[in-house]
Amino acid sequence: MLRKPSECGFIRIFARIEMMRRESDISSRLRLAAFAVLLIAASGCFAAFAQIMGNDKSLTDSLRMEFDNTPYFTLFHDNYFAVGTDPFHKITKNNSDVKFQVSIAQRLTKSTLPGHTFLFLAFTQQVMWDVFKNSMPMHDFTFNPGIGVSKPLFSKDRYIGKATLMLEHMSNGRDSTASRSWNRITLGTIIMIDDMLAVDGKFWIPIVDGENNRDILKYTGLFSGGFQVTSRDKKWGGALHLTKRKTWHMSFNISAQLFWRPWKQANQYFFIDWYNGYGENLLDYNQWHNRIRVGLLIRPKFFSEF
Secondary structure (H helix, E strand, O other), X not given: OOOOHHHHHHHHHHHXXXXXXXXXHHHHHHHHHHHHHHHHHHHHHHHHHHHHHHHHHHOOHHHHHHHHOOOOEEEOOOEEEEEEEOXXXXXXXXXXXXXXXEEEEEEOOOOOEOOOEEEEEXXXXXXXXXXXXXOOOXXXXXXXXXXXXXXXXXXXXXXXXXXXXXXXXXXXXXXXXHOOEEEEEEEEEEEEOOOOEEEEEEEEEEEOOOOOOOOOHHHHOOEEEEEEEEOOOOOEEEEEEEEEOOOOOOOEEEEEEEEEOOOOOOOEEEEEEEEEEOOOOOOOOOOOEEEEEEEEEEOOOOOOOO
């Protein structure tokens, strides 16, 4: 027996409602998982700090001297060169690109400032490059200089991380309607729980001076957290970091990496990187990006700053 047209219409409507409900359930689970990662990172940091405070009196001059004798010029954030696209949509020259970053730091003093802190300068430049378009134009630059003080953290006769207070500026060096800039005061910490796991967290006080990006916090948020994990031989590893956007919803920008070191004595890795969310670069800070890229990664000796 043939169904009436109205019945077919109702069936399609109910089917669509059921599909939307299932998609909503999946989205809610992803948000809860992201929130759980932030809680785990925060818990790890607090637990490690409790241990540090309990061991502070046992710090030795030799440990601090050994730290102060490490190179003054170092890597800061990850340095990388990667190419990729949006794998969930039709691949075109508009959603495929190269992303690379250079990040360095220069320690200006030994850890002899008040509170056994040291002063440092840092500079990071990130570039989005449209290599698949005609003439291969640079899409956007992010210039990120900063100055800060860090306190190296020791526990049980080993260096386990640091706490950092930093003043940063971020801009893309462009004018007119393409200009983007803002500043922030950040407070963050990185703790190595053991030789294979490090957790980190950071929050910032924003100073938004760019006329064309007054709403940037809606997309880049106010705090982030995550973890880094490596195999015991440091050959394999991964990282997951979440940035909470400034909304009342459980919404996050997600950055995840998997990396492999082919040479035992090198700090160079092949890696795959996934970014999902807003704020991947300054020019398009309010546009959603979903990118998977592969490339070459150079990491700092102990851990990467995020």
